[in-house]
Amino acid sequence: MKSIIIASTSTLHGGNYLEYLLPVLETHFKNRKNVIFIPYARPGGISHDEYTKKAAEAFDSININLRGLHEFENPEEAIQNAEGFFTGGGNTFLLVTQLYKHKIMQALAEKVKSGTPYLGTSAGSNICGLSMQTTNDMPIIYPPSFQTLGLISFNLNPHYLDPDTNSQHMGETRETRIKEFHAFNSIPVLGLREGSWLEVKGEKITLKGNLKARLFKQNETPVELESESDLSNLK
Template sequence: MKLLLISNSTMAGEPYLDYPKYEIQKFLGEKPVTALFIPFAAVTFSFDDYCAKVEERFAEVGHHIVGIHTFSDPIKAIEDAEAIVVGGGNTWQLVRMMHDQKLMNPIREKVFNETPYIGWSAGSNVACPTLRTTNDMPIVDPHGFECIGLVPFQINPHYLDANAEGHAGETREQRIEEFIEVNPNLYVVGLREGSILKLEDEKLELIGDRMCRIFKKGEKPMEVTRESDFSFLIKNGF
């Protein structure tokens, strides 16, 4: 498989998709690719507007996207795709529409057969077995928590170490500890903003200047750097 799982689309003060655009370029290769884009996580703006925003950035690095909503047969569009890209937004809305259109299994089969997959935020979350480590408000019934299952672990995108000053609610770490308490066999990767997980040639790599934090019940949370070997996340699952 070839996966590029990005924590977030935008760093504070930077243009949309600016920080990961060259990693996207390298990941897709020198030959121009027109990827199938799934914009279903958009809620307060149109799918066409979302596609235009993503296309602008992809075009800067020599690649292009086309929205799945423009095809009369979305499953056929997946089968014919050069690459699959899933954007961020509301994960519950994204999963609901993917279930409604029965897209999970076709995407999984396509990506397991070497079609590159790129996701950011909600798009990274749906690469996991379930959506249950998303940060988003459940604005719709997703008709099942199951996701594509491209990796055997969970990702918590936008992972933060502490709450904002003056906020007395649970930290992100406390919420993940609740998850692993009732899901003791699953690892959770807290993927900090500005970080990317790349899986290629059976090698899992962390890209970016920040460490990621790995959780599992009964184990002390582990800080992982770019130099760390964390291939166990893959080997323990598939």
């Protein structure tokens, strides 16, 4: 039975890393002692070791041992043997490129679909959808494909931002960008605001957190979804 947390962001303004999610994660990873951290989205600034250390400190507070996937000689084998996963944020183009390069996109998808608990934040959430095509990230590297894990039957837009009605900037709003996506793709897109997450339990998908989310479907007016909305049939 699938067990997945798909969070808009790792960190809320003024909060510590993963702080707002820790009570949820304690239940989510219950009885799991060792979880694998996938640091590949990080495009520098800090190393994979440092990024893993930061995530491990948060997990340590709920008595879980986190180890970076980059520490394993055979990443595919590490995935097959894993008790749980956390994929952190960064750049989605880089994350997807690395998952293909290490030939683990499919292995990770299968392992999570078979019931191993997964947590994604930001870029780590983007890859839970059918494709990474509704990311906000800059194309700093050319991935072999935009296809991602397909753990759910729609796409995500993490860090969803409402249009700033006072702005004089002429660049596209997030809503306009998602509308552009729907000019060529029929996949629904869920705009997840910072502080929202999806809980996937088997085939049941529920919107969690205190905020509404914004759902975009091709050729339809976007709608606001209340917290606790059931998204199980969205596709």
